[in-house]
Amino acid sequence: MKDAKRNLKESKIIEAAEKVFNQVGFKNAKMEDISHHAGITKVTLYTYFQSKENLYLAVTFKALQLLIEKYYDTIDKNKEKSGLESTIAIFDSFMVFCEQNYLYSEALLEYFALVRSTSDGTNEAKLTEAVKDSIYYVKLADMHNLPFKLTVKEIERGKKDGSIHSTLDPMLTTLYGWTMVVGYVKVISASGINATPLFKVSLHDLKSLNLKIARQMFQMKTL
Numbered sequence: 261m262k263d264a265k266r267n268l269k270e271s272k273i274i275e276a277a278e279k280v281f282n283q284v285g286f287k288n289a290k291m292e293d294i295s296h297h298a299g300i301t302k303v304t305l306y307t308y309f310q311s312k313e314n315l316y317l318a319v320t321f322k323a324l325q326l327l328i329e330k331y332y333d334t335i336d337k338n339k340e341k342s343g344l345e346s347t348i349a350i351f352d353s354f355m356v357f358c359e360q361n362y363l364y365s366e367a368l369l370e371y372f373a374l375v376r377s378t379s380d381g382t383n384e385a386k387l388t389e390a391v392k393d394s395i396y397y398v399k400l401a402d403m404h405n406l407p408f409k410l411t412v413k414e415i416e417r418g419k420k421d422g423s424i425h426s427t428l429d430p431m432l433t434t435l436y437g438w439t440m441v442v443g444y445v446k447v448i449s450a451s452g453i454n455a456t457p458l459f460k461v462s463l464h465d466l467k468s469l470n471l472k473i474a475r476q477m478f479q480m481k482t483l
Contacts, residue, residue: 273298277315282363313390320371321396323364330357331410343418355467358445365445424478440470
């Protein structure tokens, strides 16, 4: 019962943090504002989250969980289709997920930037003490490769059913496709809810072009 109550309170705190981060951004967010939105004292907040960084990582972990659920749902809905169609659907679902969740997209991009800058977390000298002490950083590290693995699996299925060219390297093409999507995500993340056409090009057209290029890429003999 105590664990259930604690988990419920923790979830409410994370939801409150999301509201504050969405309103003012991580850098400008204050723990007292988060505690106010959560309806608790600042002292109580610190008994759950010892730092703002830890709280942001909790939001990031939630984002990754939701993204992975989206991947699984997309794969299940496309299981009767070719591996190519399933892979393209994964890319599309990732972009839609980020369109609908600007905070989550920013948090995920910042986390993966942290992973790269610390050599996949092995260079602890570049990690703050708050990050090192965060259980959410450990949880993220345990599952951050899953979106890539799920995509690779669908590409391999496409190679077997002939919808994706047999000579393509699954991980290389996954990473290439990921960078295409990330470029799009950075554009919409910077725009936020006020997203407008960039150089008179609509974001819808940009997304459609990304998916078209990805489809062509998977049908090439070599990358």
